[in-house]
Amino acid sequence: MKTNTYVIFNGNSIPFNEGESVAAALLRSGEESLRETRFHGKPRAIFCGIGVCFDCVVAIDGVPNQRACIIECREGMKIESRP
Amino acid sequence: MKNPDAIVIGAGIVGATVALSLTNAGLQVLIVDRGPVSSGTTGAGEGNILVSDKEPGPELTLALRSRDLWFDLQDDVGDCFELEAKGGVVVARRDPEPLFHLAKKQEQCGVLIQKLDNYAVHELEPYIHPEIEHGILYSQDAQCQPMLAAAHVIRAVVNRGGKFIAGAEVQRILHHNGSVSGIETTQGSFSTKIVVNAAGTWAGNIAERAGSQLPIAPRKGFILVTEPVNKYIFHKVYDSDYVANVASSDADLQTSTVVEGTQSGTILIGASRQRVGFDTTMNYEIVRRLAAQATSLFPILRDVQLLRIYSGFRPYAPDHLPVIGEDAQVNGLWHSAGHEGAGIGLAPGSAQLLTDRILARDTFMDAEPFSPKRFQSSLTQLRSAI
Numbered sequence: 001m002k003t004n005t006y007v008i009f010n011g012n013s014i015p016f017n018e019g020e021s022v023a024a025a026l027l028r029s030g031e032e033s034l035r036e037t038r039f040h041g042k043p044r045a046i047f048c049g050i051g052v053c054f055d056c057v058v059a060i061d062g063v064p065n066q067r068a069c070i071i072e073c074r075e076g077m078k079i080e081s082r083p
Numbered sequence: 084m085k086n087p088d089a090i091v092i093g094a095g096i097v098g099a100t101v102a103l104s105l106t107n108a109g110l111q112v113l114i115v116d117r118g119p120v121s122s123g124t125t126g127a128g129e130g131n132i133l134v135s136d137k138e139p140g141p142e143l144t145l146a147l148r149s150r151d152l153w154f155d156l157q158d159d160v161g162d163c164f165e166l167e168a169k170g171g172v173v174v175a176r177r178d179p180e181p182l183f184h185l186a187k188k189q190e191q192c193g194v195l196i197q198k199l200d201n202y203a204v205h206e207l208e209p210y211i212h213p214e215i216e217h218g219i220l221y222s223q224d225a226q227c228q229p230m231l232a233a234a235h236v237i238r239a240v241v242n243r244g245g246k247f248i249a250g251a252e253v254q255r256i257l258h259h260n261g262s263v264s265g266i267e268t269t270q271g272s273f274s275t276k277i278v279v280n281a282a283g284t285w286a287g288n289i290a291e292r293a294g295s296q297l298p299i300a301p302r303k304g305f306i307l308v309t310e311p312v313n314k315y316i317f318h319k320v321y322d323s324d325y326v327a328n329v330a331s332s333d334a335d336l337q338t339s340t341v342v343e344g345t346q347s348g349t350i351l352i353g354a355s356r357q358r359v360g361f362d363t364t365m366n367y368e369i370v371r372r373l374a375a376q377a378t379s380l381f382p383i384l385r386d387v388q389l390l391r392i393y394s395g396f397r398p399y400a401p402d403h404l405p406v407i408g409e410d411a412q413v414n415g416l417w418h419s420a421g422h423e424g425a426g427i428g429l430a431p432g433s434a435q436l437l438t439d440r441i442l443a444r445d446t447f448m449d450a451e452p453f454s455p456k457r458f459q460s461s462l463t464q465l466r467s468a469i
Contacts, residue, residue, distance in 0.1 A: 038311065038348065054310070054390050065310045065388055 007077040016073040023049070023056050023068035026079075034058050034068055038083040058082065084246045087113035089277035089441070090266055092253050092289055094118075095125030096229050096427055097419050098281030099236035100156065100434035102245060105279075107159075108438055112245040113275070115268055117252035120237055121230040124283030124426060127395020128229045129306055129343075129351055131319070132428040135171045135221035136326050138185070139192045141452040142404055146425065147193055148447055149432025150223055156232075156431050160239040164232035165346045171224030172199070172207055172318040173325075174380070179217035182323040186219045195222050210315045210383045224319055226343065229427045256293035256416060263293075263415030277441060279417045284398040286406070286420030295412050298458050299421045301396035303357045305369055307377070310388045311348030316381060319343040325354065329424060330403060334358040336369065340376040342384075349390065352377040354424070356397075363394060397424045401458070407433050408440060408450055411459035417441060418455045 006013040009026055016025035023046040026034060033043035034056050047055040051070040059080040060066040068079070087110075091102045094116035102112045116122065132153055137143040157166050175182045186196045199218040204211060207220060237247050251270035256278055258264055265274040280297075282289040290297035325339035334357075341353040355369050370392055378384045400406055400421035410416040417440070419433050436453070439446045 057310075 005073075005075045007073050007075075007079055009079045010081055020073050021069055022058065022060070022071050022073055022077070022079060025073050026068065033081075035081040036083055084111065084113050084273070086274045087111050087246070088275065089113070089279060090115065090273060090275045091279045091281055092116070092266075093123070093281035093283060093286075094120045094233065094237060094247065094249065095123055095281065095283050096121070096128070096233045096236070096430040097125075097283065097422065097433060098279070099233040099240070100430045101279050101281055101419055101437050102240045103156075103159075103236050104431075104434045104438040105441070106240050106243050106245050108442060110277075112240060113273060114237060114240065114245065114247040115251040115253060115266070115270075116247075116249055117269075119249045120247075121233045123285065124396065124398055125229050125233050127304075127306070127393060128427045129353060130165075130227045130229045130427055131425065132225040132227060133171060133221075133319070133425065134189070134194050134223045135173055135219070136321075136329050137189075137425075138326075138330065139188050141448070142425070142429075143189065143192055143194070144448050145405075145429055145432045145436070145453075147223070148435070149429050150225060152431035152435060153225060153227065153428075156236070160235050163235045165228040166225065166232075167227070167346065168222070168225045169343075170318045171221040172204060172218050172320045173221065173323050174204060174211070174215050174218040174320065175323045176215065179323075182217070182219060185326065196220070197222065208317060208320060210381050211320065212380055212382060215380070220318070226319060226345075227427065228345075232427075253289060253292055256289070256413070258293065258413050258416070261412070261414055263413060276415050277417065278415060279419060279437065279441075281419050283420060283426065284396040286398060286418060290410070290416075290418070293410070293413050293416050295410050295416065296459065297406060297418060297420065297455060298401055299406070300358065300399045301361055302399040302423065303355070303359055303362065303394055303396055304353060304424065305355050305366070305373060305392060305394045307352040307370060307373055307389055308391045308393070309350040309352070309384070310390050312350065312387055313348075314344060315383050316342055316344040316350060320380065321354075322376070322380065328354070328356055331356070332401070332403070338369065338372050338376065340373075340380050342377050342381055350384070350387065352384075356424075358399070361396060365392070365394075398426065399423050405429060405433060405453055406455045406458070407437055407453035408455050411456040
């Protein structure tokens with residue numbers, strides 16, 4: 001298992017294991033909120049975990065509304081919280 | 084509340100608004116539904132409050148009044164259901180003359196129209212396909228969030244002395260000597276002299292439980308919901324084919340393009356019409372067709388993701404008019420159902436009309452075209468012959 005691989009979440013390096021989803025890597029690193037809601041600023045993170053609910057969406061390499069729970073981490077991937 | 088003045092069956096927007104107008108008239112009202120609020124027809128609704136898609140006639144008269152009553156309803160219960168007078172833009176992809184002709188007839192009935200010629204539509208909808216040249220702006224068209232509306236209206240009924248029981252399925256509507264005496268539900272029996280059937284697409288089943296009948300059938304539709312995006316669509320925008328589809332009685336699949344943004348940022352895409360009973364099956368062919376039509380109207384939608392797709396059943400009456408009035412066989416059983424795809428828009432107007440009929444007050448329009456008796460007369464004749 002390679003552990004010296006990282007994604008960038010809001011500017012911070014987060015280690016991931018090969019095959020791990022973005023949501024799993026972030027959760028394991030203690031990131032409990034992936035974004036805040038647009039109108040009330042409430043924290044949101046993984047909810048259904050299977051790509052259905054769209055609660056865990058983040059911007060990945062500049063593309064918004066990507067589901068963190070079903071996208072695999074890649075080295076150097078840039079992940080950002082967006083409302 | 085074992086003996087309410089009136090019982091409303093159905094906690095969708097039609098039942099909620101009639102319950103509120105009866106409550107505001109001083110009656111103590113019980114609302115029952117086999118599920119929670121908005122769990123049937125209203126829950127699948129898009130929130131259309133339209134005058135633009137109605138041909139001149141009784142439904143348009145009702146729609147015009149009802150549209151204004153929506154804003155009165157907001158004054159009454161609060162600004163809490165995303166009511167927005169966003170206006171509708173109807174575009175003609177081909178020959179605009181049929182659309183212009185319809186608009187002229189509507190204008191004579193009090194519909195506010197503005198002809199959009201010479202690409203004027205692009206000033207209102209900057210992201211619309213560049214080749215679209217003609218359209219009509221209907222400034223009275225509005226939108227709301229129907230589930231929220233039903234919930235807040237029912238809350239107002241309860242705050243004003245009424246009661247709502249969820250999960251109470253009506254088993255029988257009781258009557259003696261031809262007049263309503265009460266209902267039996269899975270959560271107990273209640274006595275009353277007035278029962279309102281506001282069961283939407285299932286109103287025929289409720290009529291049967293009173294020993295009557297009502298020919299309401301489901302007309303299925305899909306709605307596509309996109310991810311929340313920036314504001315690309317400023318009105319309710321639809322293709323003029325939609326009006327013909329709404330009025331059609333064809334059982335086969337029909338689709339037309341209807342696109343609108345919501346306050347929460349998602350875009351809703353419709354509209355399909357199909358008579359396939361209560362079949363809830365997903366149909367990707369229809370979804371593809373709706374998506375393709377929407378992207379051909381708004382090319383920017385090609386890069387927008389769909390979040391979900393849902394379907395629902397419009398309560399369809401054979402002559403496309405709602406059923407608002409007293410049952411032909413059972414005195415005290417009143418129907419307000421069969422509004423097809425217009426039930427959200429027509430709800431407050433229907434509630435007003437029905438309340439005025441129940442209380443024997445003057446009505447704002449002739450309610451006869453909506454009478455259930457138009458479907459029930461043959462049965463009545465048959466019974467009196469026996």
